[in-house]
Amino acid sequence: MKKNIVFKISISIVLLFVIIGLYSPDLLDTISLFLHIQIISNFGWIYHLAAFFFLVFCIILAFGRYGKIRLGKDDEKPQYSYFGWFSMLFAAGMGIGLIFWGVAEPLSHYLNPPAHMSPRSGESAAFAMRYSFFHWGLQPWAVYIVMSLALAYFTYRRNMPPLISSCFYPLLGDRIYSTPGHIINILSVIATVFGVATSLGLGALQIGSGLQLLYGIPDSVQYTIIIIAVVTVLYLLSSFIGLDKGIQTLSKFNMYVALGFLVVMLVVGPTSYIFNVFISSLGQYINQILEMSLQTFPFQGYEWSESWTLFYWAWWIAWAPFVGLFVARISRGRTIKEFVIGTLLAPTLLTFLWFSAFGGTALYLEIQQKAGFAEGAVADVSTALFRMLDYFPFSSALSLIAVILLLIFFVTSADSATFVLGMMTSNGDLNPPSSKKIAWGLTQSTLAGVLLISGGLIALQRMAIAAALPFTIIMILMCYNLMRGLAEEDKYR
């Protein structure tokens, strides 16, 4: 029992949620809504402060005296090329979400800014782009970096198992192998399953919307379940091929497709407008990052901050165990400085360009061309990208590319998650047994499918956000443990 205790307990908890979601979605909804409201209203500021703290922590680490320490032995070389590394970072951390929100988020902020700002104004458009940058910029990556850096350090430099509990050795000692360590690992597994299942559900919905627009396939639950089933088969196959061949090949391919899609958008879209949006929003972002990092709009409309910024921070934190473990796995051999700068800047800049191209184009159509599609797009965010692509030549081909991108991001995210879940529930085995990968692959797909049928997907998303609160504390403690480890680099080694 003890050997598989994390696996058994966490899969039991997840299956319990499947059962509740299937037979009593209202109960799940009530519990999750209560937790969500309580946590976001009372502890939302903790997410805000923690996300900013993580960013400052990363910058200090990169440029401080520990920057030269290698995440591995002193003579180790990075395992992956920069392109392979960036591709996998991007695919695991942002991929599917960017396709989903690239158009929808700027349009949402443009139409529904905080209470003190006029909707559909120039001010709200600038605000929309700035805050889209903010929500997908440095802070999310700082959250991932804290998790992955601590994991990579304790795993590859301190020779400990690649488990989140390993980062707590300085504080807990051998108790990381008993109940306190198991609790940390179980919480990580549950946050990962909830987070990934939600994303898979939402991703499947968007693929369904795309297929409906492209081929008239009805956007029904049955078809969405079929999409989940097909993708499950694909990612289980990819998972069996292994990290180096499976995920890396798919991530690289997807990166090429994503970059191609971006270039096409830059060419066929309002190019000059897009670059103006990019540099203006980048300037505003740089200029106002401190203010935005600590701004919760307590006097002008806290609700907006609650439903967007705090949601995102909690969401990134909920995703951190999964992305962190994966990013740690692919970053072995890099120095702390190289790791932080690379992870912080490269995906962020690409994300900004993505938002400028897709969000900027959507705003261009809405503001300059008076296209009038924004309200429909915001009302059903899964259709936002496809509605925008409708205004361009070869829109069917572009939508098809978007669907393919979604599918591959879907596969790579789920594949990485299956790998990470297998690792976390096999005492940190870097080559987790196939049986566990299948178990987790099927579990997260079943969870996504079941909750999609019962309408409990949003409830699950709320649960993931609730799980982020204890995880925020865990991550702050990880910073402490990491500093303890780094401070003792030259001692007892």
Next chain:
Amino acid sequence: MGMECDGVLNKILVPLTLDNDFIQNINNTWFPGKLGVEHFHLLHVLGGGLANKEQANRILEGRVSLIKQSTYSSASYEVTEGHAATEIVERAKAGYFDLIMIPANNKNFLLRMMLGSTTTEVIRMTDTPVLIYKQGSLSLNTILYATDFGEAADKALNYVGFLGKISSKLIIQHVGRRAADPQAEYRREEVASQKLEETKRQLTPYWTEIDMISSLGTPSRIISSSAKEHKIDLLVLGKGNTGVMKKILGSTAEKIANTIESSIMIVP
């Protein structure tokens, strides 16, 4: 070994509140005779306001006579005005005192709080060793020496050797911080054990019985708990004020001073 264990506590500064009965009971303590103190200098710092300097002079004069009658030591007194801790620290420095001895009687909560804050300030500010003598402590059988093997702890080593002449049992305790991984932790334990043995070897000529304890955790908490568990009479430790966190939160010595029930000697 280079330890100078003779005559390290010749001249002692004793800050006193006027209601403190330490001097009246001086013959019932382990302190003056056994330590071979040659001279006591009593100091009372008036806080201003309604304080009566003449009354203070009269009381301290009586205390000085008592010391002369009760011990072989000489004694003097002084009454000053100002911030208590600053006055104590400056007087100790200017007079080249070997020790500041603060008699602590836990009579009431308010007094304890006021005394506590002055004591903490003195510990933080002074470069002179401080002995907080918990009144009622009649014997000096067991001493706990807490060491982090650092510079400050090394300075305290001389005093520990000296105390071996008047006490019988010494416990040397090291409280370490867990290393970052199991292998490093194993090496840390080895190093701690070697250093404890080395310290024991240095102190063996002065003590009849020496025990060693190696622990993990927060030093202030672990040392306080050991002191209680082993019913020690005196805790000796060095004080280092390096590091940002220690500057903000106070040294281990400062944290322990007001919580521990036994007497405590802090060597800066």
